[in-house]
Amino acid sequence: MPAATVAKLRDSIRDVPDFPKAGIVFKDITPVLCDGALFRDAIDLFLERCRTLAIDKVVCIDARGFLFGSAVAYELGLGLIPIRKKGKLPYKTERAAYTLEYGEAEMEMHIDSVQPGERIVLIDDLLATGGTSASAVTLIEKVGGILVEAQFLIELEFLHGRKKLEPAPVVSFLKY
Ligand code: AMP
Numbered sequence: 001m002p003a004a005t006v007a008k009l010r011d012s013i014r015d016v017p018d019f020p021k022a023g024i025v026f027k028d029i030t031p032v033l034c035d036g037a038l039f040r041d042a043i044d045l046f047l048e049r050c051r052t053l054a055i056d057k058v059v060c061i062d063a064r065g066f067l068f069g070s071a072v073a074y075e076l077g078l079g080l081i082p083i084r085k086k087g088k089l090p091y092k093t094e095r096a097a098y099t100l101e102y103g104e105a106e107m108e109m110h111i112d113s114v115q116p117g118e119r120i121v122l123i124d125d126l127l128a129t130g131g132t133s134a135s136a137v138t139l140i141e142k143v144g145g146i147l148v149e150a151q152f153l154i155e156l157e158f159l160h161g162r163k164k165l166e167p168a169p170v171v172s173f174l175k176y
Helices: 003-012 036-050 064-076 131-142 161-165
Strands: 014-017 025-028 057-061 079-085 093-100 103-110 119-127 146-155 170-175
Touching: 003 036, 003 170, 036 064, 036 146, 036 170, 057 064, 057 131, 064 079, 064 119, 079 131, 093 131, 103 131, 119 131, 131 146, 131 161, 146 161
Parallel strands: 057 079, 057 119, 119 146, 146 170
Antiparallel strands: 014 025, 079 103, 093 103
16 A cells, blocks of 8 residues: 555544543544545555455454454455454353453453354454453454454554564554
8 A cells, every 4th residue: 555545544543632531642543434535545454464364254353443344354255253342242252351551341252253273363443552452362262263463553552562462463554
């Protein structure tokens, strides 16, 4: 993708200071979502990368990961698996606890969503401390999936979240 397009995406992500609590600078992606061309560009970043990989399914994280993961899965004709915050999935789940930049929680995934040996790409909007995606990796591996790569639109590099995901391969498109 042309550097100018990536720069335009980067410029349109809005910093919202002190949200959802004091000291957090929230990266607001809604300006990307509400511009048709930019939204497509963001999806294309994931797609370009996924097309270089052999993958069976897309796993994405509640809630903003769904926005990107579902479009990628649709375009590639792959199954989509949501990882959700505790209490949202109706069937039997695996569960993993995690801490994030502004709280603590548990994530769940249906036990029959990933089949043993399936090759998985994990998609979320943003990698901060890595707690959320590390719990997603735990869930994928618990059910026997093979994590091929974790992909993020945005990475807050100063929080060193990719360390928490080691040795999983991590790709992010916009680094701050
Ligand atoms: P973490 O577990 O710390 O890597 O946090 C990642 C998750 O929290 C992602 O699903 C993000 O949507 C959200 N998140 C964490 N920090 C921010 C931030 N500064 N701006 C926007 N979203 C964030």
